[in-house]
Amino acid sequence: MAMLGLPAALAVLIITAMAAVASAAPLVTYIFGDSLTEVGNNNHLQYSLAKSNFPWYGVDYTGGRATGRFTNGRTIGDIISEKLGIPSPPPYLSLSQNDDAFLTGVNYASGGAGILNETGLYFIQRLSFDDQIRMFEKTKEVIKAKIGGVAANKHCNEAMYFIGIGSNDYVNNFLQPFLADSQQYTHDEFVELMISTLDQQFTRLYQAGARKMVFHGLGPLGCIPSQRVKSKKGQCLKQVNQWVLQFNYRVQKLLTSLNRRLPGAQLAFADTYPAVLDLIDNPHNYGFKISNTSCCNVDTSIGGLCLPNSKMCSNRREYVFWDAFHPSDAANAVLADQLFSSLFSGLHSPAPAPAPAPYH
Numbered sequence: 001m002a003m004l005g006l007p008a009a010l011a012v013l014i015i016t017a018m019a020a021v022a023s024a025a026p027l028v029t030y031i032f033g034d035s036l037t038e039v040g041n042n043n044h045l046q047y048s049l050a051k052s053n054f055p056w057y058g059v060d061y062t063g064g065r066a067t068g069r070f071t072n073g074r075t076i077g078d079i080i081s082e083k084l085g086i087p088s089p090p091p092y093l094s095l096s097q098n099d100d101a102f103l104t105g106v107n108y109a110s111g112g113a114g115i116l117n118e119t120g121l122y123f124i125q126r127l128s129f130d131d132q133i134r135m136f137e138k139t140k141e142v143i144k145a146k147i148g149g150v151a152a153n154k155h156c157n158e159a160m161y162f163i164g165i166g167s168n169d170y171v172n173n174f175l176q177p178f179l180a181d182s183q184q185y186t187h188d189e190f191v192e193l194m195i196s197t198l199d200q201q202f203t204r205l206y207q208a209g210a211r212k213m214v215f216h217g218l219g220p221l222g223c224i225p226s227q228r229v230k231s232k233k234g235q236c237l238k239q240v241n242q243w244v245l246q247f248n249y250r251v252q253k254l255l256t257s258l259n260r261r262l263p264g265a266q267l268a269f270a271d272t273y274p275a276v277l278d279l280i281d282n283p284h285n286y287g288f289k290i291s292n293t294s295c296c297n298v299d300t301s302i303g304g305l306c307l308p309n310s311k312m313c314s315n316r317r318e319y320v321f322w323d324a325f326h327p328s329d330a331a332n333a334v335l336a337d338q339l340f341s342s343l344f345s346g347l348h349s350p351a352p353a354p355a356p357a358p359y360h
């Protein structure tokens, strides 16, 4: 099985986090992202077209109902929270003004959102990464009012920040030939724009107190069902995967540079690309049967979400993809497990005494 190639910095970061869990202080996480990590913010945006608050979303979630998650069950973030022994942080827009949840972790992710403000324009409403950062800045103000400035800074310095964004800048922006960005920029220019925007965004989070930040690299977007249907025989779009790899490479360089420039910053890159590609190339190795189309029989010409009148596959565990964009709960479980096993393989804690080797 391919493991996520996690840099040592990330392993150290997470192990610090695990240590925090084991000690008295519970780990606080703030989550930023798009539909891959959303847990229900868009339900609170009246005019948003990027919603999943209808069957069959959530059919395999606790209670079997749609929550605003864009999958049949849990997101990777939900599963990682389970493994860390903390509740999955609630959607920012579900919180009341003085909610104590601001102190224990918040999820700002929003389906359709991107790094760039204009990404996902046709969804009418979504929380762009800039919007999400502004909401975190407001969160910080609430925390300050609750526990004072010094403690608030310490709190924000010690929390962990998970950021997974950028897929929509491709799927719902650059790869749409009728939108301005794809006409205005070459791919090199577009990457440049995303990286310089991310540079400002990470810096803004840092100024608000974030130190331990993990950025999830993009997966092989050329292989998601909504992109495959654009090829002649349902293959992956090589050009799109090349672009994603270029973006991932540039983000890693940016994070290295930020770690040098910003004192105390611990930004890490979680490379999900190889693990997702291996799951798609070798589904049988992981107990799946189909990775080139989605479990829900979606109509990609009208968006590719799983609508209430769609037909679902008979065994949802056999499919890597739930709809034309999003992995199934079963695929998310595999990816979350790999994230954790790869962390433990890099762990240099005192090894338990080895069992005596059997003699032959």
Ligand SMILES: *[C@@H]1O[C@H](CO)[C@@H](O)[C@H](O)[C@H]1NC(C)=O
Residues within 6 Å of the ligand: 117, 130, 131
């Ligand atoms: C995007 O929007 C935010 C808030 O609405 C604004 O602060 C920021 O300057 C905008 N960024 C660009 C590049 O237009």
Ligand SMILES: *[C@@H]1O[C@H](CO)[C@@H](O)[C@H](O)[C@H]1NC(C)=O
Residues within 6 Å of the ligand: 233, 234, 235, 292, 293
């Ligand atoms: C998926 O792959 C299978 C086996 O290679 C093939 O028979 C099927 O036509 C493919 N489906 C799509 C939608 O491309």
